[in-house]
Amino acid sequence: MAALKRWARRFWSLLNRRRIERELEREMASHRAMLDDPRRFGNELRLREQNADVWGWTWIDDLRQDLRYAVRLLHRAPAFSGAAIATLALGIGASTAIFSVAYGVSLRPLPYPEPDRLVRIYEANRAEGNSKQNVSEAQFFDWRAGAPSLESIALYSSESSRPLPQSHQRVISIGVSPVFFNLLGATPILGRGFRTEKEYGRRTDEVLLSYAAWQRLFGGRPDIIGSRIPLDDDDFFIVVGVMPADFDYGPHVDAWRAGFLRPVTARIVRGWRYDHVVARLRPGATIDQARAELNAVAARLARDYPPTNAGWTVTVEPLRATIIGDFGRATWLLLAAVAVVLLVACVNVAGLLLVRATARERETAVREALGAGRSRLVRLWLAESGVLAALGTCLGVLLAWLGVTALKVAAPPGIPRLDAIAIDLPVLLTSLVSSVAATLVVAAAPLRGSATAQPVTTRLQGGTRGSETGDRRVARDVLVLAQCAGAVVLVILAVMLTRSFARLSSFDLGWNASGVVSLKPEPSMPRTRARTYWLVNWSDRLIAQLEATPGVERAAITTSIPLSPNFFPVLLGRGDAPTGAARRWSGVAHHVTDGYFDVTGISFIAGRTFDSSDRFSEALLTSGSLTTGSLSEGRAVAVVSETLARTLWPGQSAIGQHVRIIIGSVAPPREVVGVVEDLQFHVVGEEPTLHVFVPWTQENIPGHYVLAKVSGDPVSSLPVLRRVVEAVEPGTPVDQMTAMEALVSRATAQPRFTARTVAAFGLVALVLAAIGIYGTLSYLVGARMREIAIRLSLGASRSVIVPDVLRRGLAPVLAGGVIGILVAAAIARTFETLLFQIEPLDATSFAIGAVLLLVAALAAALAPALRVLHVNPATALRAE
Amino acid sequence: MPREAGLPPGTLGLLILRLLDAGPLHGYAIAQRIHFLSREELSVEEGSLYPALQKLLLNGWVKAAWTTSESGREVREYRLTADGRKQLEAALAAYKRTSRAIGLVLDNA
Numbered sequence A: 001m002a003a004l005k006r007w008a009r010r011f012w013s014l015l016n017r018r019r020i021e022r023e024l025e026r027e028m029a030s031h032r033a034m035l036d037d038p039r040r041f042g043n044e045l046r047l048r049e050q051n052a053d054v055w056g057w058t059w060i061d062d063l064r065q066d067l068r069y070a071v072r073l074l075h076r077a078p079a080f081s082g083a084a085i086a087t088l089a090l091g092i093g094a095s096t097a098i099f100s101v102a103y104g105v106s107l108r109p110l111p112y113p114e115p116d117r118l119v120r121i122y123e124a125n126r127a128e129g130n131s132k133q134n135v136s137e138a139q140f141f142d143w144r145a146g147a148p149s150l151e152s153i154a155l156y157s158s159e160s161s162r163p164l165p166q167s168h169q170r171v172i173s174i175g176v177s178p179v180f181f182n183l184l185g186a187t188p189i190l191g192r193g194f195r196t197e198k199e200y201g202r203r204t205d206e207v208l209l210s211y212a213a214w215q216r217l218f219g220g221r222p223d224i225i226g227s228r229i230p231l232d233d234d235d236f237f238i239v240v241g242v243m244p245a246d247f248d249y250g251p252h253v254d255a256w257r258a259g260f261l262r263p264v265t266a267r268i269v270r271g272w273r274y275d276h277v278v279a280r281l282r283p284g285a286t287i288d289q290a291r292a293e294l295n296a297v298a299a300r301l302a303r304d305y306p307p308t309n310a311g312w313t314v315t316v317e318p319l320r321a322t323i324i325g326d327f328g329r330a331t332w333l334l335l336a337a338v339a340v341v342l343l344v345a346c347v348n349v350a351g352l353l354l355v356r357a358t359a360r361e362r363e364t365a366v367r368e369a370l371g372a373g374r375s376r377l378v379r380l381w382l383a384e385s386g387v388l389a390a391l392g393t394c395l396g397v398l399l400a401w402l403g404v405t406a407l408k409v410a411a412p413p414g415i416p417r418l419d420a421i422a423i424d425l426p427v428l429l430t431s432l433v434s435s436v437a438a439t440l441v442v443a444a445a446p447l448r449g450s451a452t453a454q455p456v457t458t459r460l461q462g463g464t465r466g467s468e469t470g471d472r473r474v475a476r477d478v479l480v481l482a483q484c485a486g487a488v489v490l491v492i493l494a495v496m497l498t499r500s501f502a503r504l505s506s507f508d509l510g511w512n513a514s515g516v517v518s519l520k521p522e523p524s525m526p527r528t529r530a531r532t533y534w535l536v537n538w539s540d541r542l543i544a545q546l547e548a549t550p551g552v553e554r555a556a557i558t559t560s561i562p563l564s565p566n567f568f569p570v571l572l573g574r575g576d577a578p579t580g581a582a583r584r585w586s587g588v589a590h591h592v593t594d595g596y597f598d599v600t601g602i603s604f605i606a607g608r609t610f611d612s613s614d615r616f617s618e619a620l621l622t623s624g625s626l627t628t629g630s631l632s633e634g635r636a637v638a639v640v641s642e643t644l645a646r647t648l649w650p651g652q653s654a655i656g657q658h659v660r661i662i663i664g665s666v667a668p669p670r671e672v673v674g675v676v677e678d679l680q681f682h683v684v685g686e687e688p689t690l691h692v693f694v695p696w697t698q699e700n701i702p703g704h705y706v707l708a709k710v711s712g713d714p715v716s717s718l719p720v721l722r723r724v725v726e727a728v729e730p731g732t733p734v735d736q737m738t739a740m741e742a743l744v745s746r747a748t749a750q751p752r753f754t755a756r757t758v759a760a761f762g763l764v765a766l767v768l769a770a771i772g773i774y775g776t777l778s779y780l781v782g783a784r785m786r787e788i789a790i791r792l793s794l795g796a797s798r799s800v801i802v803p804d805v806l807r808r809g810l811a812p813v814l815a816g817g818v819i820g821i822l823v824a825a826a827i828a829r830t831f832e833t834l835l836f837q838i839e840p841l842d843a844t845s846f847a848i849g850a851v852l853l854l855v856a857a858l859a860a861a862l863a864p865a866l867r868v869l870h871v872n873p874a875t876a877l878r879a880e
Numbered sequence B: 001m002p003r004e005a006g007l008p009p010g011t012l013g014l015l016i017l018r019l020l021d022a023g024p025l026h027g028y029a030i031a032q033r034i035h036f037l038s039r040e041e042l043s044v045e046e047g048s049l050y051p052a053l054q055k056l057l058l059n060g061w062v063k064a065a066w067t068t069s070e071s072g073r074e075v076r077e078y079r080l081t082a083d084g085r086k087q088l089e090a091a092l093a094a095y096k097r098t099s100r101a102i103g104l105v106l107d108n109a
Helices: A002-015 A017-034 A045-053 A057-076 A078-107 A139-144 A180-184 A211-218 A286-305 A317-325 A327-357 A361-369 A374-410 A425-451 A456-462 A470-506 A531-547 A596-600 A616-624 A641-648 A714-728 A741-747 A748-785 A787-793 A798-834 A843-868 A873-879 B011-021 B029-039 B046-059 B080-106
Strands: A118-125 A131-133 A149-156 A160-163 A170-176 A208-211 A228-230 A236-242 A255-258 A274-283 A314-320 A517-521 A553-556 A568-574 A585-592 A604-607 A637-641 A656-661 A671-674 A691-695 A705-708 A734-739 B062-068 B076-082
Touching: A002 A017, A002 A045, A002 A057, A002 B046, A017 B046, A017 B076, A057 A078, A057 A374, A078 A327, A078 A374, A078 A425, A118 A585, A131 A208, A139 A149, A139 A286, A139 A531, A149 A180, A149 A604, A160 A327, A180 A274, A180 A616, A180 A798, A208 A211, A208 A705, A208 A873, A211 A274, A211 A705, A228 A604, A274 A286, A286 A314, A314 A596, A327 A374, A327 A470, A327 A748, A327 B046, A361 B046, A374 A425, A470 A748, A470 A798, A470 A843, A517 A714, A517 A741, A531 A553, A531 A714, A568 A641, A585 A604, A596 A637, A596 A705, A637 A656, A641 A671, A656 A691, A691 B076, A705 A714, A714 A787, A734 A741, A748 A787, A748 A798, A787 A798, A787 A873, A798 A843, B011 B029, B011 B046, B011 B076, B011 B080, B029 B046, B029 B076, B046 B062, B046 B080, B076 B080
Parallel strands: A170 A255, A208 A236, A585 A691, A637 A671
Antiparallel strands: A118 A131, A118 A274, A118 A314, A149 A170, A149 A274, A160 A170, A208 A255, A228 A236, A517 A705, A517 A734, A553 A585, A553 A705, A568 A585, A568 A656, A604 A671, A637 A691, A656 A671, B062 B076
16 A cells, blocks of 8 residues: 555656655755755766666666667668568557457457356257257257256247338237247347246247337337337237337347247147257356256157157257357457567567678667666667667557458358457457567567577677677577468468358359349238149249249249248158158258259159149138148159269169158148259358259248349349339338348358458468568578688689578478478367368468478578678678 | 774765755765764764655655755755654664663763
């Protein structure tokens, strides 16, 4: 406490230094006046100095002097200081920018209280290679009853989207258990949250609005509370509250409906796995406990309901992991890359300083001879590298700010929590720490050199003339080696990621995106059994109109478009197997019109596409016999994907076989009439999924897309197509208009982003390493000039000396390269999941990395080595 | 030239605190008092006195203020603070203990 007060007074004294000095002056004058003999007064100058010592001003003065001197020195060597500051700025800027991204995305806590207790729960079926399947409502109620380590657990549906009447605006909503918001710990800013389940009956008609939707749809009117808005089919909901602007759980949702109140056992089918579950662990409970309890429930359900639950277990993971997803690993890779760049930058500047230290040997010796203490010399060096680091940090933070702004613009969609990225306190602290570390690393190099220096007298005589000390040469070689190792690691990783990305983008998706556009119309349709036929009729008219439009080659309807999150998961079985105990496979069903395969360019391996012979009559479609599985007329048909055919009927032809598509209720076995090539449907680079295609004219569901293949520019055709769709059934809202190529490039955006960023870092590291090699080698040639001149004048051939110089310069490069390759090989496995069709020990990447380093090193070494060719021995000898 | 005879390091601060305990004094008066009270055995040079006073200021044990002396001169008077009084007591006790101990050794050895 007393020490703190003393420091406060010291600081105060620094600010009032003038006044204190004046007072002392006055006091001494007054004192002198009282003496009989004023000459008896002591040494005033010494007194003032002692006074400055007491208040700690001397220390500050010295520091100021050191800094001034350092600035003057750096100013005198603009090339050196410019290179050093730019190098540090680059390193610190890059690390700050990437760290701010990594922090925002991966490290910043989720915006909920005690976020570590939040988990996502999925169903999983290992045999089908499905570790994160959506959840059936029925399983949810069993989990809720059987997992005591969960404090609360909530179910929520996928998004559904409805137009608001008398407006072109749409409302995207999801149904959630009423406990959802309590579980997350979020409360509305307006109105109230949902009540507990007991207060509701079987169902509720309440919704909470998101802040954005409140502003966008209702202009932020506070009287929205209590008003009715239509959301689900023809139901109306009452707005009870508005969530705060920063509440953002996963997808962009406009409204949350209170739903999922209690099991209505008769209606819920265990195989309908469409919903999502989030839960909060009890304080002290672990995720392993929850996993064990839930798997016990799953095991019981597998025994009790084998057709729908055999083989199904549970996956539990932290909510954070779900939100961050794969981006987390990419982030760590970027962070590692940036750390290497920062290290290479520091090492580079350290190398530069070391060279300077050697050149200033004589100056240091003079200072020491004149009585400068070791600590004073150390402080001088620290001041110099401190000034470098401070300027580098300032520039670096500026660069980082620019970089983050650019990143936010250039970042691919789908990077989670992009808004959370900012250069704020934790980020700035990190850059401060890296800056301090940089100063120390950078300053340590020359310090180490001067600590082992020879006696002052030797150095005064020798100066820059003598050959350098062995210690310092070793230090410099180690620095070059470290730089080369770091650069080679980065370059190898960058080459690997770039190659992986190239594979990814040239990979055959199995469907053709070019010239294809998609729209999502939502005609108002009957809600009765007549709907299926109505949709067939509507699609006939629509496709005819579209194909009559100039520029449209072919049009089709489908229930799912590639690379969009909405698809229709089903269970598949062989039609000839008895229902019940038969083996089931997870797959995806598409309901498509005849032109679908033409539009998408999905190619047939065997069999035929759908045609008019597959049409069912209006009577059959409205009779409902499809859902009972008994068909009085016609053949139910399907087209399957290659892998499906191979999986269900290994070694046999699939054509003519029957496949059963189980969507909860009984379905007719469908005769396979065609087999198509596998397609990449959900994620680019996925493992083949089982796809089954059903004729739209036999079975259809609402929530469908229109696909059209156009001959002109896809984007400019969209408004035209929209007008056609609207004209077929007036009043039909149309949205989600996209060119499929845009979807593809979006899906590959993240790997592209990672590959490009790491490639950029690799390039930066390579350039830095080259600069470092060039700098040290130029110095080396300069320092050996005298020796070289002597050798030349004694008759040595230049063709002997040049290789000698190169050998000396490139030896640490080669050693560094070998170490870098070993390190890259050791860490490559960690990044295996980021690589697509590239082995972690990809020989090509390693070779390219090594060659790039060698080329850069040779280029950097050549100029100084060639200087030897132009040396005039006489001039060189006289120059000293 | 008066000498600073036999003043062990650090004791000057104690002497000043003790003098100020009796009432506020300016620098010259402090030097005079020490000279006088030590029967002219001790004499404090200005080069030691003022740094010692600054040290006391830094520690917050004394406060300084400009006043006019009885002789009509502008002088800077030092006054003991509460912290200073506490420090004086502690230092005095420590000094007495040490000096007694030294005395014991010197007398009985």
